[in-house]
Amino acid sequence: MATATSIVRSPAALLFAKVTVSDHKPTPTIQISRFPSKRSCFTALLSSLHHDNNNNNNNVISHPKPLSSSQLFNSVSNGSRLRVAYQGVRGAYSEAAAEKAYPNCEAVPCDQFDSAFQAVEKWLVDRAVLPIENSLGGSIHRNYDLLLRHSLHIVGEVKLAVQHCLVANHGVQLEDLSRVLSHPQALAQCENTLTKIGLSREAVDDTALAAKHVALHKLKDTGAVASSSAAKIYGLNILAQNIQDDCDNVTRFLILAREPIIPGIQNPFKTSIVFSLEEGPGVLFKALAVFALRQINLTKIESRPLRNQPLRAADDNNGSKYFDYLFYVDFEASMAEERAQNALRHLKEFATFLRVLGSYPVDTTMM
Ligand SMILES: O=C(O)C(=O)C[C@]1(C(=O)O)C=C[C@@H](O)C=C1
Structure with a gap:
């Protein structure tokens, strides 16, 4: 049996975990080990479903079960088809998005978004396809937060028409x-x-x-x-x-991988970044101007709380406090373009933090 041992960096805790990747073992059965406890009245209902899953007592509904964080160390990649993690069980829109992104892939269900991130980091799958925004419902904030907490790269996007x-x-x-x-x-x-x-x-x-x-x-x-x-x-x-409130209901998913792709200039490319700024009048205006000055179009801006220091005292010492934010911006340019490199060099001069999340081809299938 050929195995390869690799060191995988867990960015959240800055720990190193040893993961063994085998290319000959059959894909193990993946089981649910827990459900999230957020929704109290629904917890009992979910745990009864969990019980049913484990007993596998209904053969109409016996499908691969989602990967949970605790199982990530016990699962292996069989090295044949591209394995693509998604959140949900079979029949979820995320599964359809994974299959749209990679038509011959093995779509691997995960119980949580975080499990899908970890599955890629631990070499159990090759990619993760996760929702980031919907044309009616807006942003999926959890995935914005996880993008920063993990060190995966955005290598593509996929837009899916969602008809409920x-x-x-x-x-x-x-x-x-x-x-x-x-x-x-x-x-x-x-x-x-x-x-x-x-x-x-x-x-x-x-x-x-x-x-x-x-x-x-x-x-x-x-x-x-x-x-x-x-x-x-x-x-x-x-x-x-078609019960959605608008017939044009589209969800945009991100494709995540361990390595970035080399940005090109032949096709339309998009770049996603995250940054933070000092407090002060016009600072965000100045940050966005680095793109406007170079005729770079922004397609999305999202702000999220900077969790490790959510409140900061004002400089004028009058007792007021500011919230600290992270700004996630998508812009229409490739990192292979000089104007994109110049814009980020300019932003870096005054941003307190800046990370490029990925530079990747635009999904033009729904334009
Ligand atoms: O619940 C699903 O089927 C999903 O794939 C998740 C999800 C989402 O998180 O937005 C994906 C697409 C639709 O917008 C609705 C739900």
Whole structure:
């Protein structure tokens, strides 16, 4: 058996972990070991689902189970097809995004976004495909925070048209439903429709997990907002199609890898950066001007709290406090272009922190 041992750097703790990568072992069965505990009323429901998963007592719904952080040391890559981690269970939109990015890949389900980041860092998979923003629901803040906490590189983006269905068990009518389960982003994208129907909403980790739960527990009063492929996988009936509030509902996913790609100039490229600034009048204006001065178009700006020092006293000592922010900016230029290099050199002169997250081809499939 050929094995390769590599040292992988865990940026969060600045620790070094030893990971063994084998290219001959078969892919191990990946199991759920825990569910997040954030949503209290839903915890019992989720743990019953967990129990069902582990007993594997329903062969209609026995699919590979998501990778959790605790299993990351026990799983190996078989070295054949490209392995692409996504968050969710089979039938999630993220799985479809992974398959759109890499049509012949082995899509590997992970229970949390963080597990997908770690799976790449520990060489268990080759890439991760994770949602970053949606045209209706906005940014997926958790992934912005994780991008900084981990040291992966953005090597591409993929845009996916998201068409939600209201799904339920066969024989269940719309008027039988009192609540609906789904991912918070999916619920937000269908806000108006769900309000009109008058259904109460409960959040779960992904849309396909919602469908799976409704099917597994043969629920009669609860439906799910999920994809038509999730309905098919879990044997559910589609009560309504295209229920998102706008028919042009697109989610943008990032493709993450251990190594950056060499930026090109032949195709349209985009670069993602994160930086922080001193407090003061016009500082953000000055930061954004480094791009405007060079005719570089910005496509996205997001601010997130700088977590290790969220509050700072004002210089004038009048007792007021400022929040500290990180600014995430996407701009339309490749790092191979001189104007992009000059812009970042200029920004570095006054930014208190700057990191290039990746320079990668623009997904032009939905333009
Ligand atoms: O729940 C899923 O199916 C996902 O893949 C997650 C997710 C998201 O996080 O935004 C992906 C696409 C849709 O916007 C809705 C949910």
